[in-house]
Amino acid sequence: MAEPLLQVAILVVSDTAYQDATTDQAIPILQNVFVEQGQGKWSVSTTDIVPDNKEAISNKVRSWCQDGHNLVLTTGGTGFATKDNTPEAITPLLEKQAPGLVHGMLAKSLEVTPFAIMSRPVAGVANGTIVITLPGSPKGAKENLEAIIKLLPHACLQAAGMNSRTLHAGGVKKLEQDAGVASTVGHSQAHHHAHGHAIPRAHTQPQDRPKSNDPVAGPSQRYRESPYPMLSVQDAIATILQHTPKAKEITIPVTAGLVDYIIAEDVPAKEAVPAFRASIVDGYAIVITEDGSSKGVFPVASVSHASSDTVPPLQVGRIARITTGAPLPEGATSVVMVEDTILKSTTSDGTEEKEVEILTDAVKVNENVREVGSDIEQDSIILRRGDKIGPGELGLLASVGIAMVKAFRRPIIGVLSTGDEIVQHDRPESLKLGEVRDCNRPATSSVLQSAGYSTIDCGIASDSCDILVTSGGVSMGELDLLKPTIERTLGGKIHFGRVSMKPGKPTTFATVRVKDNNGNDQEKLIFSLPGNPASAITCTNLFVLPCLAKFSGHDIAMSSDEPLGKQLGRPRLTVLLEEVVQCDKSREEYQRATVRSGNDGRLFASITGGQRSSRVGSFQRANALVILPAGGGKLDKGSKVEALLVGSFA
CATH class of the missing domain: 2.170.190.11 (Molybdopterin biosynthesis moea protein, domain 3.)
Structure with a gap:
């Protein structure tokens, strides 16, 4: 059984970011370090922003340590400025100091700039939790974390009370091997020619730099096993949101076309309502x-x-x-x-x-x-930044004479099916041997459109897309060319190529840098979904919709304690199973189901037949995806589970 992930909390200390969270860059950068360099051992479960206030910093860190986090990171407030109070807020909480971690971070920073000596980091243990302060600069915070991240799992396990004899069994060499680090003892002798010239060496391990199949190498050289690390569903969603660009403001007329947009500014009433007695x-x-x-x-x-x-x-x-x-x-x-x-x-x-x-x-x-202004006073705020426009909000804007408003731009989404075997779904001719009708493109488009987003056919206008959603060609076959095309032809970066879920395991998320019409760099997002219809529809609901919601500005006004990925996209409900259900041994499973409301107000879920990923018929009458935990075994009738609502229910 896989070891549980170590829980991380990240705290940004900044007056500016506290007033406007969109200015923060540290959280996504640090989250990405854990995804890309954390060797699959971490889960960033909590993030927050506090002002440069000693009491606010201390209270938040103390609370997180009491909640049982393995690691608490702060970023900001470690310099010599008047408001830099983070070390003073953290030090009284520490039961044990960790000067070695501080030395490691400073040594790394001093390789970059002599001004690193001006930083005042502290590290130590509080209530079984490792607490470390990082610089306020996102770049500096990233460098400091990278310097120690491979050693932190060992530190966290020790701090949490794991038996040292068990932890150190096998000696230092095994510890170094498990952490993916190497001792520098004897380095100069082992890595030099007789003439004293250093041999170039890679600074990453092969497992840290996966690469897709090279189509030129031929089928005999293709991988028999995916080179991409297996991510959990929540880590996959977190990765997607890290790379989803911040919503951009546009000015748009107050017409019916404004419905479903997110307002980007507080809107004052231009006129009073009524304007006369x-x-x-x-x-x-x-x-x-x-x-x-x-x-x-x-x-x-x-x-x-x-x-x-x-x-x-x-x-x-x-x-x-x-x-x-x-x-x-x-x-x-x-x-x-x-x-x-x-x-x-x-x-x-x-x-x-x-x-x-x-x-x-x-x-x-x-x-x-x-009386004048008894409904709406002139200059009063009628809509707040982050509000979503519906028919009522549209009428409100119109009632006070507002013709134009700032809103967050909605993404342009291209949908594409791949595969030589795919033919148009409405082609009148009968299928030939090996041909498959394209049900993914209309089905995926309908999921996106039902959530309020417009899609276009990539064969018509692919260059104008912000986000490309493809289906097929992401598995391990010799003709599965999506990953090689993204990496080797487009020069893109695959952020993950496998997710621990069923269906949808080979789901891939990538970014590609391109030039806009003005020659400026911009990043396009690519979701490459599996070709099986149930997989494609499930992953569209689970991964694509939260990305589109953030892109459109839906995250601006959210303040729930739930992770952002659970707030965006489809709503989640607690339901009771109406039958015994078998759980998968190794992967979280999303089964198609019908959710109904009982007479007592509780919600009940019934699985809609066979759940094979190619069985699109099981989506008939399905209005939810029931989330079954990994681990095997059965869930009895009446068991409580979480469900992702993908349609309406009675």
């Missing part, structure tokens, strides 16, 4: 005198409709007929409902009211009147 009933505008009297017979001086351009002022002793929503005449104090009046006389031609009797004396000043 208005009646909330059909009746008569009156002027209540100082004695409070409103009862009696009054001549009708004017009429005010909702479409009135001008309404003459109203004098004491006269009334004006008024409709709901119409402006009150100047001087009017109140509106009497029509039900509280009777007609006393008409004009000579009988077409208009001449006199009306008000039957009540109980009408008060401002009764039945909607």
